[in-house]
Amino acid sequence: MSFQQGLSGLNSSSKNLEVIGNNIANAGTYGSKSSRAEFADVYANSVGGSGNVGIGVRVANIAQQFSQGSLVSTSNSMDVAINGDGFFQLKSSSGDLLYSRNGQFKVDNQGFVVNGQNQRVQGYGVDPQGAIQTGVRTDLQFPTGGLDPKETGKISMALNLDSRSKVTMPTPTVPATDSIKLDDATTYNNATSVQAYDAKGQPATVEFYFQKSAAATVGSKDQWNIYAAVGGKVLGDAIPAKPIIEGLTFDSAGLHPKLSDGTALGSITLPDIPMDTSHAAIAGIKFDMSDVTQFGTGFTISESSQNGNAPGQLTGLTIDADGVINARYSNGLTRGAGQLELASFRNAQGLRAVGGNAWMGTPESGAALSGAPGSGTLGVLQSGALEESNVDMTGELVNMITAQRLYQANAQTIKAQDQVLQTLVNLR
Template identity: 50%
Template sequence: MGFQQGLSGLNASSKNLDVIGNNVANANTFGAKTARAEFADVYAAAMNGTGAGNIGIGVALSTVAQQFSQGNITTTENALDLAINGSGFFQIANVVRDPNAAPNATPQMDGAPMYSRNGQFKVDRNGFIVNNQQQVLLGYMADTNGIIAPQQARPIQLPTAGINPQATSGVQLEFNVDSRAAVTGPTATNINFNDPTSYNNATSVTMYDSLGQDVAVTYYMQKTAANTWNVYATASGTPLRTDGGGNPAPVATINFPTTGGNPTATGGGNIQYFMGGGGTSTDGRIPLDIPATTRPDGGTTLPITGVDLNMGSATQYGTVFGVTNLTQNGFAPGQLVGVTIDDSGVVMARFSNGQSRAAGQVELATFRNPQGLQPIGGNAWIGTFASGDPTLSVPGSGNMGVLQAGALEESNVDLTGELVNMITAQRNYQANAQTIKTQDQVLQTLVNLR
């Protein structure tokens, strides 16, 4: 009887249509992967392994294999949208949050991690990066200094509390003074900050105390002899150093070599400093202490001690005065204003004080046999014995793909191909139905024999 063969063909064609229909339904699902129904023929087993019957008894669904080819990448307006360009899966997890725990406490993962190619992420109320199912994104967390070390993957949380202030401890002052400049000092009072003729050049930098309060520090360069310059400094208008009579005194004297190069270069140059015990600097660094000052708004700043002022890159050439680098490492407190993610998965938090600091790094997973992963819905898979254990690493390392922020990976479903496959599956269904109809007609003919 051919009924069994035809029935198996109808079942196989119906399951093939189910797979095709699911592919078409997910043609616009980000991170979805197309599936393919794979079939195998079925033969009856002969007694003792012998027999001459070579006619099969139908077809069976062997497996539904997902195809993990790369989908098209489309750009978006959301900085937390992530696309993997290459191999790898995001690690996501369900979490259990203790209602009595602090808002920024790390939640406990509920079960094993899941894997997804859908990068539609957002930030929840506690600062964790989550998807639409409120599953957290896993990766490495950075310490308070923004340093990331490989560790066991955990939920990535942004620093919603902001960034604490940092007192200035170092200043880099790189400049050129004009070797042609006239000698302007010293005078009877050394220098008058309100009289530009008593000094040659000046520049300012904003420094910060331990509370993040800004202090305007101004440096004045006064040429006292050929190749010799005094450096004065004021904090909010108050001289950092005075002589015995209360007059401003230099904090350092720069003796340039006759070649006009850096004071620490060969040729007799050096920097003599008069604060922090006094002495001669061999590397261009001198110590400074900034006393408490009165702010323009009437407040008082805290003292800033142990500042390392580096003027070792100063030069004296026959060109106009110019500052080529003026930096300091302090900053005011700031609040989180934005997030960027680079192609290696490093999550950079941007703060209102202009600072940026690494908050974490996304960790990806790959499998030797990704087709062995089991789909569980919600654009996610779980590992199985067939898939093997995951290989974990950061994006861009080894065979891992790179991340593209502000982009999403589209479904890899070829809609045109699926529609053609649908027509083919429909015709196969009709053909199998025809074999049953024909077999029925043959059987009816036999029954009607007299």
């Protein structure tokens, strides 16, 4: 028996206590992962024989445990938690690529998404049309200014006209008068409106009126006329007022809308919207309602959209489960602003901890496998949440007591060896 076994036991137990203490210290650190001290016995080199006595113990490895931590909700939409496999990717000030599970992000004064150490979050940007550039990693950056106004150039509508509707078009008169009176609901069947915008983003409410008229000839189908109006006046200069779509018919199934000349309904150009005190003139708006049907159900609008907008200021950001970041504006619009990219490793325990809740890749970890959240084996994201440390406090306290007892036991072996040597010294 020598002092070496006891000393190695003391050193290993001390290192184990350090690991346990570090786990306990970081139990409240978001994205932190617990570590475990792994030990190996030590034997002296010898030739032959099977009765060798070990000479102690050594710390073989400090292994980090990358099990999932609990997710806790926060009130910050820029807080993001990973539910599943993967790491956020960060670029340090020196250009190194780091990996982290801590999703406490913010936007700096240049519009870059950064963490608490001002390391830039990596992801996919967007092109001028707002499409995400998947596969092209970059520093995520958002425009800090507002959304410019855009003049409406197209209005689209998908709806159903009730085939059971009664004819509301009045009998023609001589001289001709308007066949629709906007202030008389008995002259049309249904109405709806869409907000359009001029070049400065000033709104103009475009109203659409749907009027069922009797069949043009005996045995033919009833028809529909559609009028467009702004400010209580039907668009266009015709007298009497002229519909933008006239004599619309459907087949027996209520499908395949056709115009009075037999051509299929397609996109048309609305008459110019005249200028008034609240907005400028708007010209050349394309109107598409080719998805219209005529079923025996009520008048319903399944889609109504236009491509213009008022100016808006950035009011906030939200992050979807697939990592897509959406910018919210004061005009009610949302625009895609980028997408977070995650990375995974074949051997996550091979990563090297560098502090600040971050790791670096090593040859032992293998190359990073990057992709969008939810793709492959990568986890999904939860916005407004953070991942807590995976440290089990109860287990760590038990481990600390065990490590302390082991330290005391190894101290006893040194004490026993000292007593043996003292006995030898006292021999006469």
